[in-house]
């Protein structure tokens with residue numbers, strides 16, 4: 001009997017994951033299933049807005065995991081993947097299903113939603129950088145995207161597609177970077193003009209088992225409400241984000257390194273003999289993947305302003321100690337406590353020089369320290385910098 005139950009459980013688990021897809025197709029369609037825990041958070045967020053007239057739509061529903069709920073309301077599921085959507089129909093018989101490209105010719109009619117229906121959109125749309133899909137030579141030409149919602153990221157296009165359906169409420173999972181990176185936020189203008197973030201919970205992408213290849217990044221379960229003024233970046237800058245680990249933070253609490261050095265390469269400058277180069281900075285996760293000081297000048301490097309060399313050293317050391325930084329800061333710029341950095345600067349230089357000895361020609365430190373001592377001082381610096389967010393090695 002026990003074995004029988006285990007087998008049933010296996011079949012059930014399978015039906016929730018899109019196991020009919022090859023790994024490359026899963027990447028292409030962004031087909032990773034959402035655990036029940038997160039689905040439950042979505043339903044608890046939308047609960048205050050649900051009533052008898054509500055229509056709940058997931059326009060990229062996969063096997064329909066988001067409809068695994070007791071709540072009684074009209075439910076519509078759509079997916080571009082025909083096998084997934086037929087499985088969704090089998091899993092949830094009351095579900096009204098469609099097999100359409102949710103990004104093409106987007107309007108309420110495509111899902112038989114009437115003008116007066118009170119629409120709520122939920123789900124976990126795919127998020128992929130379109131350029132990386134193209135790089136991987138995976139076919140994209142079978143997905144047309146309406147011109148007014150086309151962006152370089154599939155997930156941003158999904159958020160924009162929702163605005164065309166004019167829901168009252170949107171509660172979806174998406175990378176936190178869509179909100180906290182100003183360049184992404186600006187691409188979402190058509191969305192942010194109309195919708196305002198009213199609640200959200202951040203979790204680690206590594207908890208989606210199959211996406212855990214590579215560095216994990218923060219995903220937010222975000223609740224948006226239609227409001228006449230929408231939101232401006234300043235609202236996000238001041239917003240207090242919550243994580244699933246019960247931590248909170250706000251962008252305005254950070255002193256970013258970009259306040260001290262120029263993040264972008266100066267155009268049209270030719271390198272001279274004595275120049276030193278640094279890999280172009282993006283966010284903390286990119287820093288973890290990339291190099292810092294490099295030998296050669298190219299499109300990805302910048303020429304260091306030597307008067308600011310200490311801050312480049314700071315970034316290099318930040319990378320070395322980035323295991324103390326929690327996943328939810330992964331899409332922020334490197335940040336600093338300048339006062340405390342100045343007080344400990346010699347240790348930072350000492351530590352950096354042990355790895356990049358060529359810098360001895362450019363900078364000196366005044367401490368005869370040991371590496372052990374420097375490591376301790378720097379670790380203490382990170383404890384002060386991160387406070388309750390400091391990741392203890394045993395937390396992992």
Ligand SMILES: C[S@@+](CC[C@H](N)C(=O)[O-])C[C@H]1O[C@@H](n2cnc3c(N)ncnc32)[C@H](O)[C@@H]1O
Pocket residue numbers: 018029030031032033034058059060061062063064065066078079080081084100101102103123124125126143
């Ligand atoms: C991350 S999965 C989410 C599935 C489901 N919502 C869940 O969380 O279990 C994304 C889904 O989007 C679908 N998809 C990708 N592009 C689409 C498009 N243009 N239109 C509709 N669905 C699409 C994929 O087939 C995949 O099932």
